Amino acid sequence: MWNEVMHNLLYFMHELVPAAASRTNWNQDSIDKAVSWGAYCEKISRQFRHNYSMRIAFSCLARQSLWAMTFHDLQSARQLLLKIFIQNQLLDLCVKEYVHQVANTVVGPTITATLYQQAVQQNSFCNQLMNVLTDMKYEIVKRRLGTRLMVEAASSSGQDKLQDCLTEMVMFPEGLSMILSTVKQDKEAGSVDRYFLLSPSIVEWLEGVMTSLQDSRHRQVVRTLCTLPPALLNEVFNGNLSIFRLLMSFLNKEAKKLEPYYNSKGCCWLPHNPTASILSYQDLVCVYTALLKVEGVGLYAQEKVLSFCLQDGGAVWSDVIRDANAEEKLEQ
Incomplete structure (x- = not known):
């Protein structure tokens, strides 16, 4: 009783x-x-x-x-x-x-x-x-606060409502960045009671979109995720290695859609079927370069890509590593 x-x-x-x-x-x-x-x-x-x-x-x-x-x-x-x-x-x-x-x-x-x-x-x-x-002049603070309030309101109305809210937001320009800023706020407020945290629900939603190839949001979410700045990628992957693994697996699938084409300047990598590819060769170079800068993830990304090089169709990754290293040297 x-x-x-x-x-x-x-x-x-x-x-x-x-x-x-x-x-x-x-x-x-x-x-x-x-x-x-x-x-x-x-x-x-x-x-x-x-x-x-x-x-x-x-x-x-x-x-x-x-x-x-x-x-x-x-x-x-x-x-x-x-x-x-x-x-x-x-x-x-x-x-x-x-x-x-x-x-x-x-x-x-x-x-x-x-x-x-x-x-x-x-x-x-x-x-x-x-x-x-x-009336606040700091636009980024207003945007983060507005996003937080929007997501919290949807979350309090139920999981389905939260899913619908995130689905609508991700279709906006910078929508994914706004959503992930809520994850960043959760991490910054480390001592906050777990009932305040929204990041677990957001991560679950993000994993669902990334694994569902038929989802209408899949293409945009993955492409946006691969073009985020290193600082925001750091917030996404910090403590969420499942998303990192999903992304690396997806990158390898995209790499296998590329084929070598030779011209007077040498070899370039182009998609065998452009409509089926989400990322270009240059996109792979950019996201790999960004991942190398993410604290706690860069080493894992490097090891994973080296293992990709040894697989069938992994030649493209050798060129990605070369060009990513060249970009790092230019930035230095």
């Missing part, structure tokens, strides 16, 4: 409360069920208010949530939930009206009026903040 009760309390805190703040697909029935969960939490908090072990266990588990609360907070769980519903500006008008009716019934008109006043103040502060951000 104890485990079931704790599971139910954590469900309210980890699932229902965050959903009340960000989900849009609420209706009268789901509002009623959520409020019933709140009533259940209030009953449990009263029943176990003198159970010290229960309170300590709940407090320890509560720290793992973005919406951390104390056992005492559960005594007014419905009021807390309704307050968050009232603050949710994404609800349909008819649902907002129903929330108002439920709040009047559950906590009374006086407290309901206070909750609405707090919501108005919060909305006003939010508008002021957005005005400040709009």
Whole structure:
């Protein structure tokens, strides 16, 4: 019984409360069920208010949530939930009206009026903040913040919504760079609670696109990834070696689509079927040169490419190594 009760309390805190703040697909029935969960939490908090072990266990588990609360907070769980519903500006008008009716019934008109006043103040502060951000002169900061907010909002609405958001963003110019900047922010905020982190979901999405050759986004994502600056590549591959391995495998497949053509100047590598190739020979040189500069990855890239040279059709990689080394010397 104890485990079931704790599971139910954590469900309210980890699932229902965050959903009340960000989900849009609420209706009268789901509002009623959520409020019933709140009533259940209030009953449990009263029943176990003198159970010290229960309170300590709940407090320890509560720290793992973005919406951390104390056992005492559960005594007014419905009021807390309704307050968050009232603050949710994404609800349909008819649902907002129903929330108002439920709040009047559950906590009374006086407290309901206070909750609405707090919501108005919060909305006003939010508008002021957005005005400040709009006037910011640092475009890159605005863009990163906007991307973060967009991806977080999609993530809080569910995995499918996040996938749709990333799919739309990657089709924009610099869209992939904007998405990967969120991964960079996650790494910079190393001490942040794991519930804030978006990079695992983004990496999972990126791996899915790269491995699905039939995906309409595959060509653009791979090509964009191969033309990122070394600094951003470093953020992508740091701690995500699965993406690095996928990329190296893909580069080798693209290299095998090239054939040698000889002219008066020597040998050049051209695609056997241009419509089937995503990367040119020069693209391979550029991405390999960039990979050599990525901390913690450059050595692995060098070893992998040397192994490619020994495979059938690996002659192209010998030329890639030669030209990449020549470019490095020019930069020095």
